[in-house]
Amino acid sequence: MGAVNCYVVRTGRDVVLIDPGWSSEVARTALDRHLVNLGLTYRAIDLILVTHHHYDHFSQAVDLRAQFDIPIAVGHGEQHSLRASLGEGSGYHAQNERLRRWGAVDLAEEAAAYRSTEREGSLPTGLADRWIEEGAIIGGIRALASPGHTRGHITFVLDEPRVAFTGDHLLTHIVSGTGIERVPAEFPVREQLASLRRTARDLEGYALAPAHGWVEPDVADRSVEVIAHHERRIAELREAVHAAGSCTALQIAESRTWTRRSLRFAEVGLLRRVAAISEIGMHLDELVARGELARISSARGFVYRAA
Ligand SMILES: [Zn+2]
Structure with missing residues (x-):
């Protein structure tokens, strides 16, 4: 997952950045350039919304907050993962335990050794300034809980024009993974399917603006494909x-x-x-x-x- 799509949305009086990508010089230079093209500076941005805690979506938000004092909002259900990323939680023990329960004992050992040296540990992390609850309107954008990829994943919905920023809940070119977090839900596929049924039912006719891949005309159509x-x-x-x-x-x-x-x-x-x-x-x-x-x-x- 190299590139992440970052979206700039102007809603009434607010300018909102969705998923600013990962903390890297390449991503930051690209973002700088595109903001200039839009006639904006970082000072004009009121809020950063992040669909979920994965560092390719979240870590640059932490840099921008440190530099420009822009608040970050993330789904309430991402708290446990972000706290764990600060060393306040259980690391990947729960994931390794799941591998053991699925019969892969040796793999769990190998994964435990690998995860203690992973790259993620070197990227900036932190907590949100605001934890988003289902149904909240934040920066003029509606938050639709879409757990599955992670427990606290949020799809951000704009009703005029009709666009859904689906993060990694729904991608155009691949089927996104399920339960990718330190402490996944007991039945994450169940949550993923419920979220997909919901976006299929509630977001018909909304443009699909994913975090990776390209924009497509209809969230519902793609949701139905991924359910299948x-x-x-x-x-x-x-x-x-x-x-x-x-x-x-x-x-x-x-x-x-x-x-x-x-x-x-x-x-x-x-x-x-x-x-x-x-x-x-x-x-x-x-x-x-x-x-x-x-x-x-x-x-x-x-x-x-x-x-
Ligand atoms: Zn992700």
Whole structure:
């Protein structure tokens, strides 16, 4: 995820910056240049809205606040992640514990060692000046809670003209990941699907302005496509468990080949393996939440079988 789309919105008397990207010279130079093109200076900006706490969206906001005293607003549900990023929380223990529960014990060890040296630790972080609640109007923009990608993710909605700034809730070129945070919800796919159904229902005819990729004409159309993607994954995994009789998430991952080079699971890079196990595990757990699979604790993690 290199580039992040930053949006400048003028609403009545307020000038608002949405998702100013990550703290880097390249991103800052690009933002400086575009503000000049718009005839604006940083002093004209009243507020920074950030869709979620990920550092490629949030860290430059921290720099701008330090330099120009512009307040930052983030969804209320991002508090635990931002506090954890300041060392006030549990680090990635919960994520590593989930990998263990999905049968990937060795991977959890490897991830624990990696995460203690990750790049994120060197980027500026902090807390919000305002924690946004669902339905709030802030800087003239409506906040629509869209948990799933992270628990506190907010989609910012402008009603005139009709535009939704969807952050990473809804992207145009890829399906965004689910539960990417230190302490995810118990059933994050459930939350993601509920958010997608909501944007499909409530934002028909709203332009889709995502944080990565391009702008598209309709949030609802893309929401329906992404819901279908998740439902296909859920159906495939239901089939895989039925075919195996019983299995762990790790066993499903190991039964497949990965990447265009058809690598064995163990040959794939660490972050890709973590993402793959998490994606499989979260979708299996969604089947458990729906009562379609049973999940039994064992020494090698959760074993899934037909309910
Ligand atoms: Zn993100």
